[in-house]
Amino acid sequence: MSSNVVWMVARREIKTRMLTKSTIISMAVMLVVIVAGIFVLDYFATRDAHAPASKVGVAQSVSALEEHLEVAAAQQGLDLELVALADDADAEEALTAEGDDALEAVLSGDPASPEMLVAEQPDDAIQQAVSTAVRSYVVNEQVTGLGGNPAAFEEALASAVPQVRSIEPEDSPDRFGPAYVVSMVMISLLLFALIGSGSIIAMGVVEEKTSRVVEILLATIKPTQLLAGKILGIGIFGMFQVVLLGGAAVGGVAATGLTRSLEVDLGASLALLVLWFLIGYAIFALLFGGFAALVSRQEEIGSVTTPLMFLLFVPYYLTMFMVPSDPDSTMVRVLSQIPVFAPFMMPVRNAFGALSGWELGLSLAISLATIPLLVWIAARVYQRGVLHTGGRMKLGDALKAGRS
Structure with missing residues (x-):
C-alpha cells in the first residue's frame, strides 16, 4: 500500500x-x-581531409624533379598533384586557367635551380616541398658524379637526426x-x-x-x-x-x-x-x-x-x-x-x-x-x-x- x-x-x-x-x-x-553541434564539429574535423589536392605544373625541362617532389610532398603530408606541361611557354596560360584546370604553381627552367611561377603569392607548403625536392635532386646529382650511391647517402642523411626520448609513458592519455x-x-x-x-x-x-x-x-x-x-x-x-x-x-x-x-x-x-x-x-x-x-x-x-x-x-x-x-x-x-x-x-x-x-x-x-x-x-x-x-x-x- x-x-x-x-x-x-x-x-x-x-x-x-x-x-x-x-x-x-x-x-x-x-x-x-546537440545534434547540430555534432554535425558542425564533424564539418570542421573533416574539412581538411576533403580539401582538393594542390596542383603544380612541371615543365618538360624540369621533369627530373617529379620523383623528388612526390617524396617531399609525402614527407610533409601534402596532397600534391603534378601536371606535366609540354612546353615552358604553357606556364602562364596554365596559371590563369579557371576551374579544376587551374594550377597553383608552375616549375620550369633548370632542375637544379628552377623557376617557380605563381599567379600572386606562393603557397608556403608548396614552396617548402619544391625546395626540399630541389635539394634532394642536387645531392643525388653530386653524389652520383662522385661515384657514390645516392640511395645509401639519403638513407644515412635521413637517420642523422636527434633521437627524442620522453620521460612520460608512451601510452599516457x-x-x-x-x-x-x-x-x-x-x-x-x-x-x-x-x-x-x-x-x-x-x-x-x-x-x-x-x-x-x-x-x-x-x-x-x-x-x-x-x-x-x-x-x-x-x-x-x-x-x-x-x-x-x-x-x-x-x-x-x-x-x-x-x-x-x-x-x-x-x-x-x-x-x-x-x-x-x-x-x-x-x-x-x-x-x-x-x-x-x-x-x-x-x-x-x-x-x-x-x-x-x-x-x-x-x-x-x-x-x-x-x-x-x-x-x-x-x-x-x-x-x-x-x-x-x-x-x-x-x-x-x-x-x-x-x-x-x-x-x-x-x-x-x-x-x-x-x-x-x-x-x-x-x-x-x-x-x-x-x-x-x-x-x-x-x-x-x-x-x-x-x-x-
Whole structure:
C-alpha cells in the first residue's frame, strides 16, 4: 500500500513536469543544439581531409624533379598533384586557367635551380616541398658524379637526426584528446541534469508549502511518502533527459563517423553516466527536497539551494581541471571515493582509462552506504519543516527529536 501511494505521487510529478509545453519545447531545442553541434564539429574535423589536392605544373625541362617532389610532398603530408606541361611557354596560360584546370604553381627552367611561377603569392607548403625536392635532386646529382650511391647517402642523411626520448609513458592519455571531449560532455550533461532535477524538487516543495496544498496532501499520506514520490517522479524525468540527450549525442557521433577517431567506448561511457546519475541524483535530490522544506517562500529558496549548488559546482570544476592532467594521482583517487565527487570523477577517470575495478566497486559501496543516512536526514528535516510556517526554520531545530 505504501509503495502504491509513492508511485501515485511519482506519476503526478512525471505528468506535471514532463508533459508541459515549456518542457517539450526546451527538450526539443536542446536536442537540436546537440545534434547540430555534432554535425558542425564533424564539418570542421573533416574539412581538411576533403580539401582538393594542390596542383603544380612541371615543365618538360624540369621533369627530373617529379620523383623528388612526390617524396617531399609525402614527407610533409601534402596532397600534391603534378601536371606535366609540354612546353615552358604553357606556364602562364596554365596559371590563369579557371576551374579544376587551374594550377597553383608552375616549375620550369633548370632542375637544379628552377623557376617557380605563381599567379600572386606562393603557397608556403608548396614552396617548402619544391625546395626540399630541389635539394634532394642536387645531392643525388653530386653524389652520383662522385661515384657514390645516392640511395645509401639519403638513407644515412635521413637517420642523422636527434633521437627524442620522453620521460612520460608512451601510452599516457592525451589531455585534450577525444577522451577529454567525451568526458567533459558527460559531466556537463550530468551537472545540467542534477541541477535541473534538484531545482525542480526544491521549487515544488516550496510551492506546495506556499499554496498550502501540502496540508491537504498530508491529510491522506505521510510526509515521507510525499517526499519519496516527488523524488522518484522527478528522478524518472531526469533519467529521461539524460538518456535522451546522451543518446542523441552518441547517435550523432556515430552517424557522422566521428567514432572512427575515438578510442573511447561510447556505449560503456553512457552506461556509466546513467549509473552515476542515479547515485548522484539520489544524493542531491534528498538534500534539495529535505532542505527546501526549511523555507516557506520562493524568495527564500536561494538560501538553502546555494550551498547545494556549491556542492555540485566544486566537484564539477575540480574534475574538469584535476582529472585530465593526472587521472591517477593520489588526490584524485581519494576525492573520487567521496560521494559528492564520485559521480563526476568516476566517469572521467574511466574515459581516460585510469579507473580500476576495485576503485569503482569501493566508490559505489561508499555512495550507496551514504544514501540511507541522507534518507534519514532528509526525511527528518522534511517532516519537521514542511508544515512550518513563518520565517525560515533552522536546520538544527529540524533535526531535533520529536515533531512539532
